[in-house]
Amino acid sequence: MNVREAESADYPALADLQGAVWPDHATTGDLLAHEDRELRDHPRRPHLWRVVAEEGGQVVGTAYAIQYPGMFHPGRYHVDVFVHPGAQGRGVGRALAGRLDGHLRERGARELLSGTREDCPRGLAFLDKQGFSEVMRFFDNVLALDEFNPAPWGDAARLPAPYRQVTLAGLLSEVGEEAAWQAYFDAVEEIREDVPCTGEATPLAFEHFRKRGEDPRFMPEGVYFALTPAGEVAAMTELYTDGVDPAKLHTGLTGARRAHRRRGLALALKLAALNFARGRGTTSIWTGNATTNAPMLALNTRLGFRPRPAWIEMRRGAVEDV
Known part of the structure; x- marks a missing residue:
């Protein structure tokens, strides 16, 4: 087994590995490369480091x-170890965790x-065994659209006065790039x-946003936005494509x-987004909900979303509040 730092040529293999470990969250090499570029271009200059194990x-x-900019602290890192199901139980995870721990000690x-x-x-x-303990749980909440019936929702699908519905695409046409993105x-x-x-x-940093x-x-x-008469975005929901499965959308x-x-x-x-x-x-x-986010969980349950097994977020160590 050889453990080395990842290179740009590894993106397709890394995507295949993620799909093998987490099939519900499969990705592509191009998407991984795009995400890494976005991270490295962020004005906070967050840290990103990867190693791979080869056999x-x-x-x-x-x-x-990885240091995620949206929850940034110079001493906080999101870490993970993926091992292909066919290679588990052979010490690959221990070897990778050892390299990871050494790198993080050097970083303080x-x-x-x-x-x-x-x-x-x-x-x-x-x-x-690595010393992590649970801090929060999240659900993948999934709605099968062939089981969704919009008819019972009736008036709930219409915004009350004085709000009006507009998409970002529509707002860009109405007020232009700068004003639309600023409202968003x-x-x-x-x-x-x-x-x-x-x-x-x-x-957030506007230019990076x-x-x-x-x-x-x-x-x-x-x-989708609910817009006030003054042009302020009062409420919103986002849909984005999966990148792998064209029949699957994600809620942001x-x-x-x-x-x-x-x-x-x-x-x-x-409801407008579901109709779209x-x-x-x-x-x-698909959408993600923290188990502590009772209002959003209740709304999604009413709409017919059903939770998958929970993702358990775990932590080791702590930083002071910024």
């Missing part, structure tokens, strides 16, 4: 350490976040503050700004 010239495992890491699914006892035992950014910046996460949210339009999975026509951020809550705005926009998805031949919509 017979084939990539059978990988480990990484103080808090590590990792995780696995609740139905993966090998992964849970591995993280436990302002809403995301506020709504995300109330989304449960394992660390404090750090401020605009780069999400370059993501091949991004759909301006799938981003959904919510209302604090001054506009409890008016049915998020529900109306979700049905019209394009989508068979399933």
